[in-house]
Amino acid sequence: MAAPPRLSKMPTSPQRRKSTIKGYLVGAVLALVLTAIPFGFVATRTLRPKQIFVAISIAAIIQVVVHLRYFLRLDLKPSSQNKSISLCFAAVVLFILFGGTLWIMFNLNYRK
Template sequence: MQHTASTQGPDLRAYLTGLVLALILTAIPFALVYFKLLSTGPTVAAIVIAAIVQVLVHLRFFLHIDFRRTPKENLLTLFFACFLIMVMVGGSLWIMIDLHYRMAL
């Protein structure tokens, strides 16, 4: 009995590609900060871009979410999770900035 690639699901090559991309996207911000290759503004921008690309790599290669073929319910769940994360991060930043302002008085 032979198994074909279509019945086995995602192949090892896709997982290894995702792993290599994730490692590279992790190493880039660490190298930028450790070796001080850029000033503060471009370093922060590079870290944010690498983080966004890494989220997309994880969604595609590890969670197997393809925006063309993924059911609508999965996409709605993903967007709701993103919304909740933005609310939590935004609220935390709001509280920390407010506390910093009040402590500086």
């Protein structure tokens, strides 16, 4: 992999800047909604605890994707190959750490 050029790729034209701001706003609203949903479930207790747990997990995962898409502006276009590689690596590491933690903790739980 050759050293990439040093030019910054931040958007400069007014039009692109506008679309970026719009992206941030969409992201912020989505993030707020995805945060409000779990809090709402916990506060109102409309579901059983296990279902709330599942709902929180799903909202959290979607929230991660929202942050990556709208705040870090990641996409899967070939131009951002570096980003895709780091994202894949991060996914693998998170899988190891989350999966490992769940394995360890449930294993301890069974032995109690």
